[in-house]
Amino acid sequence: MSLECREKTMTCEEARHLTARQVAGEAVGSCDAQHVQHHLETCELCRLHLEELLAARVLQEAESPRPPQDLADSISSAALTYMRYQNRPMHQKALGSPAFFATCASLLCGAIICLLASLRVAAVPGVNANAVAAPIARTSQDATGDSGGTVLAVQPDAVLAACSRATGYVTELLMSLPGGERPASLVAFYPRRPTLVSLRSSGPARLQPTPIGRARGDCME
Amino acid sequence: MVPSAYANPEQVLPHAAQEHALEDVLLVRDAQLGSPEAFTAIVNKYHTRIFGIVYRMCGSAEADDLTQEIFIRALTALRKFQFQGEASLRTWLYRIAVNACINELRRRKRRSQVEGRSLDELSDTGHGLMERAIPDLSRLPQEIAERHEVQRLVQTIIQGLSPHHRAVITLIDLEGLEYEEAARIIGCPLGTLKSRLARARHAFGKRLKRAMARASG
Numbered sequence: 016m017s018l019e020c021r022e023k024t025m026t027c028e029e030a031r032h033l034t035a036r037q038v039a040g041e042a043v044g045s046c047d048a049q050h051v052q053h054h055l056e057t058c059e060l061c062r063l064h065l066e067e068l069l070a071a072r073v074l075q076e077a078e079s080p081r082p083p084q085d086l087a088d089s090i091s092s093a094a095l096t097y098m099r100y101q102n103r104p105m106h107q108k109a110l111g112s113p114a115f116f117a118t119c120a121s122l123l124c125g126a127i128i129c130l131l132a133s134l135r136v137a138a139v140p141g142v143n144a145n146a147v148a149a150p151i152a153r154t155s156q157d158a159t160g161d162s163g164g165t166v167l168a169v170q171p172d173a174v175l176a177a178c179s180r181a182t183g184y185v186t187e188l189l190m191s192l193p194g195g196e197r198p199a200s201l202v203a204f205y206p207r208r209p210t211l212v213s214l215r216s217s218g219p220a221r222l223q224p225t226p227i228g229r230a231r232g233d234c235m236e
Numbered sequence: 237m238v239p240s241a242y243a244n245p246e247q248v249l250p251h252a253a254q255e256h257a258l259e260d261v262l263l264v265r266d267a268q269l270g271s272p273e274a275f276t277a278i279v280n281k282y283h284t285r286i287f288g289i290v291y292r293m294c295g296s297a298e299a300d301d302l303t304q305e306i307f308i309r310a311l312t313a314l315r316k317f318q319f320q321g322e323a324s325l326r327t328w329l330y331r332i333a334v335n336a337c338i339n340e341l342r343r344r345k346r347r348s349q350v351e352g353r354s355l356d357e358l359s360d361t362g363h364g365l366m367e368r369a370i371p372d373l374s375r376l377p378q379e380i381a382e383r384h385e386v387q388r389l390v391q392t393i394i395q396g397l398s399p400h401h402r403a404v405i406t407l408i409d410l411e412g413l414e415y416e417e418a419a420r421i422i423g424c425p426l427g428t429l430k431s432r433l434a435r436a437r438h439a440f441g442k443r444l445k446r447a448m449a450r451a452s453g
Contacts, residue, residue: 067434070441074409077390082287086300090283090307091276097308098272 020046030054030061038068260325267314275314279307282326285411286333292406293337295395302340306333330413330421334403341399393443401436408433 033043033051043051055062263281266274286306291299310332317328394402400422407418419429 063438066441066445067437070437070444071409073386073390073444074405074437074440075412076386077410078387079284079288079410080291080296080299082284082303083300086287086303087276087280087283089300090279090304091272093304093308094275094279094311095272097311098270098275102270 020049023050025050025054027054027058027061030058031064034061034065035068038065038072257324261319264314264317264319264325267311268317275311278310278325282329283307285326286329288411289330289333289406290337292391292394292410293334293399293402294340295391302336303333306336309336327417327420330407330411331423334407334421338399338403389444389447393440393447396443397436397439400432401439404429404433405436405440409437 030051033047034055036043037048037051055065260278263274263278267278283303287299287303290302290306294302306329310329313332317325319325394405397405403422404418407413407421408415413421415426415429415433419426422429424432
């Protein structure tokens with residue numbers, strides 16, 4: 016400290032006030048500057064405070080980035096499109112809605128599954144696709160739990176499923192194959208709507224009816 | 237075309253915060269009723285500042301896309317918006333912007349963890365995400381005073397901070413908001429905001445000092 020400056024103990028508050036002025040670019044007296052310097056050498060908190068002020072100063076002097084010139088127009092245009100979409104009549108809105116697409120997709124999937132199932136039967140050697148609608152065999156009363164259950168489809172190796180008129184349930188019938196094997200696939204065929212029901216790799220050797228789904232009451236005669 | 241009533245509100249009502257707030261009330265009311273002109277006026281009034289926040293917090297890549305997304309998000313939520321005091325439209329928009337930026341930063345971090353890092357993406361330094369583009373400090377310190385270089389350095393250092401530190405620095409030091417408004421935007425108590433700001437500035441200062449020291453050899 017120079018001789019002309021009187022010895023002075025500076026408080027943290029005074030030092031911070033002066034450092035704030037210095038950082039802001041204001042002039043402070045040379046003695047004050049020396050006192051501040053002396054205080055900073057001994058006070059870590061005030062040094063941290065000064066670092067914070069300097070960082071803030073650098074940040075505050077940074078220029079704001081300029082957006083692209085056409086940004087406002089493109090936002091407004093996107094907003095307008097969105098507003099038009101929101102203001103469409105209900106039936107138009109429904110056409111473009113996710114629910115509409117989901118419904119279409121489910122219908123399409125259903126149609127494809129039906130088609131594939133029907134093709135699969137047609138492709139089985141020895142089975143006439145036109146004959147699918149005709150009852151191939153009738154289940155016994157013991158097997159389905161009610162009389163008049165109808166076996167609707169068969170693959171070369173096993174009876175696959177039956178439909179119970181009384182309960183409206185598709186009834187799965189597992190039969191042992193001649194060689195002791197189990198049927199690999201189980202498909203219930205309704206008169207007009209062939210439907211893949213399930214796949215099963217093992218099961219009891221005897222006829223065992225198991226309700227596996229609603230048959231919509233369209234069990235064939 | 238923006239009608240004259242909404243054109244350049246800052247020119248129409250210079251330095252009149254109260255009238256600005258009234259302007260916002262009218263704009264919001266009309267936009268809520270479905271007026272595209274009113275929403276366009278809101279965009280014109282705030283897009284520069286929202287872009288600034290996005291640019292500072294997420295970097296220049298996709299800043300304009302994210303800004304657009306923020307305004308569309310605001311438009312979607314506009315019907316539920318209610319005024320809760322002066323400058324509340326600005327607070328509300330800034331809050332949407334800050335949340336969108338924090339989500340974007342998290343998404344980028346997740347993506348880099350799943351897909352591996354791209355050279356264009358931010359790199360995680362353990363103290364936040366940092367742009368891989370290393371600032372050209374070879375000409376420092378002689379030319380560091382050049383505004384462009386300082387600008388670049390500041391931006392690079394901010395990109396190295398954590399998302400929450402970026403948010404406080406962006407709102408308070410770069411956008412010049414009051415502590416109270418920044419706390420409302422970020423959704424934290426005032427004390428938390430102040431201590432977070434101090435830590436963020438300290439981290440910034442440390443990195444700046446390190447960059448300067450590295451530059452001067």
